[in-house]
Amino acid sequence: MFNLFNSLMGSAxxxxxxxxxxxxxxxxxxVIDVREEAEVQASGRAKGALNxxxxxxxxxxxxxxxxxDKRLAAARKDGLPVYLYCASGARxxxxxxxxxxxxxxxxxxxxxxxxxxxxxxxxxx
Numbered sequence: 001m002f003n004l005f006n007s008l009m010g011s012a013x014x015x016x017x018x019x020x021x022x023x024x025x026x027x028x029x030x031v032i033d034v035r036e037e038a039e040v041q042a043s044g045r046a047k048g049a050l051n052x053x054x055x056x057x058x059x060x061x062x063x064x065x066x067x068x069d070k071r072l073a074a075a076r077k078d079g080l081p082v083y084l085y086c087a088s089g090a091r092x093x094x095x096x097x098x099x100x101x102x103x104x105x106x107x108x109x110x111x112x113x114x115x116x117x118x119x120x121x122x123x124x125x
Contacts, residue, residue: 015108017119020083024048024121030075031083031110034095039087046085046113047122054091054098061102081106085113 023029025048033045034054045051050071052060059067063076075082082104084092089111096107110116117123 015083015110017110017115017121019119020108020110021116021119021121023081024083029081029083030071031085031116032072032095033113034084034086034091043113044123044125046116047124049085054086054095057095057098061099061104063102076102076104079105081108083108083110085110085116087112 020029020031024031024046031046031049033040033049033051034057035051036053036055037051040051050069052069052072056067059065060069061072062068063073082099084095084099084107086092086095089109092109092111096109099107113123
């Protein structure tokens with residue numbers, strides 16, 4: 001059962017949400033919301049989070065694409081850890097695999113926006 005869960009979550013290491021909140025606040029990490037824009041509009045997003053939906057992440061995370069996100073490029077260049085979240089943790093797990101395939105070394109699945117909030121992170125509405 002654990003192996004099935006790991007494969008669904010993309011085998012991204014879990015992270016302590018409070019540590020992620022602190023790292024992002026200190027600009028030592030990047031947080032990415034991989035939910036669709038309508039979901040973000042309905043429930044808000046983590047303060048400082050980029051919204052890069054999973055449906056477009058292969059383009060926005062690909063350095064060889066004309067759609068490579070500049071903020072993501074800077075984080076990759078600087079070797080910053082990346083924390084991902086979605087509604088359930090499943091899409092953020094898949095997103096972790098995509099980022100690794102594009103050369104991101106330290107990728108963590110934060111799980112959900114609620115996990116961010118429980119870790120003391122602000123939510124922008």
